[in-house]
Amino acid sequence: MKQTVQTFMKTATVPVKMSLLLMGAGHFRYGSISKGLLYLFVELSMIYYLVQRGFNDIRGFFTLGTQRADAWAGIEGDNSVVMMLMGIFAFIVIAVFAFFYVQNIKGAYAMQKRAENNLPQKTLRQDLADLLDQKFYVLVLALPLIGVCVFNVLPIIFMILIAFTNYGGNIVPPELVDWVGVDNFRKLMVLSKFGPTFLKILGWNLLWALLSTTINYFAGLGLALLLNKECVKGKAIWRAFPILAYAIPGFITLLAFKFMFSYGGPINQMIISNGGTPFGFLGIDAKWSARLIGLLVNCWISVPSIMLLATGHLSNRDMSLYEAAKIDGAGRFAQFRKLTVPFMLFATMPVLLGQFIGNFNNFGIFYFLRGGMYMDGYFLASDTDLLINWLYNLSIDNNYYCIGAAISLVIFLITSVISLTVYVKSPSYREEDTFQ
Incomplete structure (x- = not known):
């Protein structure tokens, strides 16, 4: 210059x-x-x-x-x-x-x-x-x-x-x-009103993003592998059912699941009819049951798209590698671990990272399942809220705009650093010509 x-x-x-x-x-x-x-x-x-x-x-x-x-x-x-x-x-x-x-x-x-x-x-x-x-x-x-x-x-x-x-x-x-x-960021970490809540929600948010991305990805891949089997009859019909679940607007599905697991919903009605007592699946004391339901509901919504993506990529596999592995004595699980998973991760890593970011910022799941619930030990949040939900509660409902903006910046830094680090170290980036 x-x-x-x-x-x-x-x-x-x-x-x-x-x-x-x-x-x-x-x-x-x-x-x-x-x-x-x-x-x-x-x-x-x-x-x-x-x-x-x-x-x-x-x-x-x-x-x-x-x-x-x-x-x-x-x-x-x-x-x-x-x-x-x-x-x-x-x-x-x-x-x-x-x-x-x-x-x-x-x-x-x-x-x-x-x-x-x-x-x-x-x-x-x-x-x-x-x-x-x-x-x-x-x-x-x-x-x-x-x-x-x-x-x-x-x-x-x-x-x-x-x-x-x-x-x-x-x-x-x-x-x-x-x-x-940087006073707002200091408040998030050390101020008694924000600090404990921020650390609790951040830990749960990272666990949620990791678990939901992993479950959705391998559930969709497993469903695609199952429907690719030659012994499966009526594949078009079987593929249609998950796609129907994917086609329905997500908030309708979430509201339907919220009704199903509510105190007056059909699941508790069946429990009562069999002599049991109703269980608060999404109640104020239902911490891990509500989190588990959120994981399962998110899986129900997201798996069809992963299945469709995996189905297209699986059709491009080199089946001669599987024949050679079978001759060498490799079992089905070994073939899946050594051949299918590396191939799929190479082909879908950018999409997988997009799924991770989407799950990290998944506002709708717990907003529709348990929205508006504040709990002791949390400042304007519940034990299932993600950072994006807490940001909404702080900024939109309670006018803490500067703290909400600080949380937004933290979310951006976390997702960008994790995504870039994983992508740069993945075969999709380092071994670009491997599966050409």
Whole structure:
């Protein structure tokens, strides 16, 4: 990078160097008036934006407001949340301008080189023609890229930044919000109100994600292997039943299971009719029974998709390897462990990681089975809640937005680190050509 800058400063002509201050100057010198005017318009628009509100938005991003609103005195005051959003937007505008600024310099320098080599300069019309031909992908991807920045990147950045403020509880507009650094993360770990609950839920969340992903994956794989057996008759009919369970909306299935295991549900009715006493499968004292039911219900919902995925991959196995293993005396379990599992893990590891992340952030399972239940020893949570459920309880129901944002960031760090570590160490990444 340093060498490139030094070369540019030595070889660039004066008009090209002027492009560092006046965008389009180099284009004017080499005859591309239209492109020069466009770059000049971008620079003037940026200056106008900064003067009109850009500098104020950037300053407001760091201060989050200095004047509190007072309706009685007729003072409108500063809205800290809006100021943060507009500050983020200002930085995005600056980043976009920096892109055009660099393109302006590179374009002017390229025109200088073409002139030195007696090559004809490309006109704006030719550049537009290239944009519709060789660089058509740029035109097609521009709108989705803008949409991703506005509807995905901006909310994610906003959520991350909220985790470093005291926004929430009684501190909401018109109250002024302040930056508090990592104080919210410290509260999650050491504050008596949040710390014990966070550690309990985090431990259960990791166990849940591991167990549910493992059970769902091997149950779906086992079902696919079973339905691939030649001795199984009516395979299309047998495959249809799990797909029906998958096709039904998940919340309907969850509400149906909640009714089945409730005190007045059919399962307790059968227990009573046989002389037993009703059991609170999902009651306030039902810790592990509720967790087990959640695992089984999640398995019921997720196994069909794994079965369909495994069925497609199993059809691509090299059956000669199984014949050779059988000749060498390997049993069915050995063949499954040494041949089927490595092949399937190689082919489906990205999907398996996606299942793990989905299970880690599975909001619906326990929200519909035991939603709204708070227990002793937990702050605004129950013993089956996952981090995503606790985040919802804190932020949506109780206005602890900053703590919820901190939990969101913790969830992102945990899932991303685990997923990247497992994927990088998996055969799918390290032995890419093994099963080609």
